[in-house]
Amino acid sequence: MERVFDTERFAMTDIKRPVKLSCRNLWKVFGPNAEGVMREHKGDAPAEALARAKLIGAVRRASIDVHEGEIFIVMGLSGSGKSTLLRCLSRLIEPTYGEVRFDGRDLLKASEAELIEIRRHKMGMVFQHFALLPHLTVLENVGFPLSVQGVPKAQQTKRARAMVDLVGLKGREHHYPRELSGGQQQRVGIARSLAVEPEIWFLDEPFSALDPLIRREMQSELMRLQNVLKKTIVFITHDFDEAIRLADRIAIMKDGEIIQIGAPEELVLNPATDYVAEFTRDVNRAKVMSAASLMTRGKTSAKHAGTVTAKAKVEAFAADIVAAREPFAVTDAGGKLVGEIAPQAVIDLLAGRRSGKAAPT
């Protein structure tokens, strides 16, 4: 039976969209004369060489491509270098070695003035601890990025009000940050980062400081916003559940290195290492896997009890297909028949058997 798991078959919707932000062989090494050591090894220093020079490689040989309109999540435990990677991508800290391209332009060659211009118009960032200015009201905080650009006051206020409405904080424009709850504060942070209509949106563990219930609510809120705004997003988290819930693609980091990049279901089905497998073990597969990953391609039987799209998550149709005891047809976005899915594959998946790998006929 044909069951090939190539990247293209997964939700990897539209990988052909242009690359917005990318990095190649990016390094951030802390310690004395880090640049010299990196140059000496021509951008490929083995771990022993770093240790010998008493250097700490916070980010090592990282290469990623973030496509337009995609939610790209960098997942890793604390100390894995994920925040450092994000800060290198936005050049909040200077990478030690490598290349960062934004819209095809070498970001590391930008002068300070150019960088300020890029940040003023094209980048937005949300911070783990909100980073609201305590002396400004909600409205002033949201308007702040416009204010430093010298946008006229009236226009600032208008835009800030629109953003405050967008995140559902209407009526709290004149509150100060300390008068808001954590969730509300982060809504302000989100509104503020969107005020300049950024092309790329960095979210650095935006919900980690929030209670679990509020966190879920904010995740839904983010999905809602993204459906409207369609930004290119780089999202940092240490919470794997959050990652699979939100991500188009996930990069998993460990000890400064990216060990796997892929769509959530690809990580679940084909973990590159035991470390990744450890993360994915307890994941509810029905929520992650799409019809495409369970279907048998091309071969179709005559009779179908129903039809699902290739991108539909198993969770959405599992009950129906099990009840029908008949295969479902799988169609692509255009409605064209691409394969079929057997009830047994869904049952195996729900039962926790390594479906996909060895599904019985």
Next chain:
Amino acid sequence: MTDVALDHRETGARALPGWRIAAIVIAAIAVAFAIAWIVPGGEDYPSAAIIPFAEWIGAIMQWIKVTFTWLTRGLADIINIPLQLALGFLAKGYKIGWGESTVTLPRFSWVGVCAVAGLIGYRFGGMRLALLSGLSFLAIALFRQWDSAMLTLALILVCVPICVATGLLIGIWGYLSPSVNRLVITPMLDLMQTIPTFAYLIPMLLLFGNSPVSALLATGLFATPPMVRATVLGLSKVPQDIKDFADMAGCTRRQKLWRVLVPSAKPSLMLGVNQVIMLALNMVIISSMIGAGGLGYDVLLALRALKVGQAMEAGLAIVILAIVLDRVSQAAALQKPEQEAAALPWHQRHFNLIAILALLIGTTLVALALPAFAKVPTEITLTTAPAWKAAVDWVTVNYFDIIEVMRTSFLIYVLNPLRAFFEGLPWLGVALLLGFAGYRLGALPLAIIVALLASFCAVTGLWVQTMATLYLCGAAAFIAALIGIPIGLWASRSKRVESIVTPVIDTLQTIPSFCFIIPVVMLFRVGDVTALIATVAFAIVPAIRYTNHGIRQVPHELIEAGIAAGCTKRQLFWRVQLPVALPEIMLGINQTILLSLSMIVICAMIGTRDLGQEVFKALSKADAGKGIVAGLAIAFIGIIADRLITAWVDRMKARRGLA
């Protein structure tokens, strides 16, 4: 020396039994003494080898004075503008024009100033603070201290903004370039804050003469350091997220600094302002010796003439002023922005400002018609001076013998032998021992610094005076710790005691050092005993505060763990709470020592015979060289104590994983 002994026991790394460590320490002392005797000049520094720093500095100061007259004149003229304005409006009336056409604008009416004090109190702290502030000003008026108090207030009002602006700029510089901060600013601040207040007066006196301007400059120099520290600290404490946000919002460096960092650091900056105000008040009082005038001058005059009542009255006025300034500026520091305020129209947002101006101008206009508003009418004032005098007289008449016996026997049996012992210590031995302690507690650099600073006191020919200072300061700090630590422990174990102790020490800390002398002098007259009592009263606060705080901040889990392990109350205290709180308590002792030192120096006014006296004599002769060298020697004592104790505390903390 005890430091070293304790330290050995603390490390326990070599697992030596206590008696062997004691033997090593005693041997070290003996060796040091032996070196001092063997090496020629090791005991008493040979007078032929004294390096004439004093003459050199004197010559340099003279040269600066002659060469930069134009600069000092210009600076004085510039500073005089706001000073005269403030003095004019608050105290004397402001003159406009020259010669024939001079018009004198009247000063603000006392009624208006009291009302404004109340209003400002209300703005920052509600009705309670309004009453405290307004009634305090009223009291100053009714007890006939108005004119002097306004002079003092005017000086502070001019001085504080200058200090705050300077401190802010230097602090920002220090924050932006950490190496400058570490190598230049921090050592300068350490030195400036340990040099005794009197020593600031001398160069100012020399350069700017006996005038309010030199008083203002001395005050400014003395009061600025805490603002610098608060700025560096406040800016560094701004969360990294907020700093990153500023960059991501595309702030230029200037925008990041002024629109993000400084406003975010405002709470710590405001605490710095509070400290500046309190230090400025303290110093304005002391610099009445070089022409500041005001309440300090009244105290000084009264003390010189032994007019107990007057001194007490003016001293109380200072205390009242200090408490009001402290409470109001603290309330302002804690003030948080409220919602909706930003949405109000201009005149409503600035209602208070408009009200203040209206009150001042209105009452002053009334004063033109109604003399009672211009000057506090004598009919409603009263003086407490006779009452104070009567009280002191009564005590003297009835208890003179007891007090005198106590005083003399303490002097003869305790203080004098102690002084003789200290003054007999050989300089080389002490310098080497201090160096050894520095080596044990820190590393070689600390040892060298400590030994060099100690040697400085000897090679300038001030060894005996240094030891005299050390004796008084040490005795005062010891007694303060002896009384303060138990009080702190007591307060830490009972909420009720704490609620009584806290306001008392808060107030003690607010009172300018000068005022502590007044009541003690009344009862014990001049001399070492008086100096000791005043110093203990002044320096006890940190011993109490840090002990209380140290014990209270012991993590609750540790105490629970102790109880779970079956500790009795006594064991819990000695084996859990005290060891964990020890670093904090030691920091309190460090503060107590530094405060003792600063107070001992001021006590030169009442006839101690130590480095302070050297500075005081130099001040009266305007001898910059001698004054500065003696001042440096005092500062070095403070720095040695501070460095050794800090190094020790750091080690303790590191070992406990707290640092």
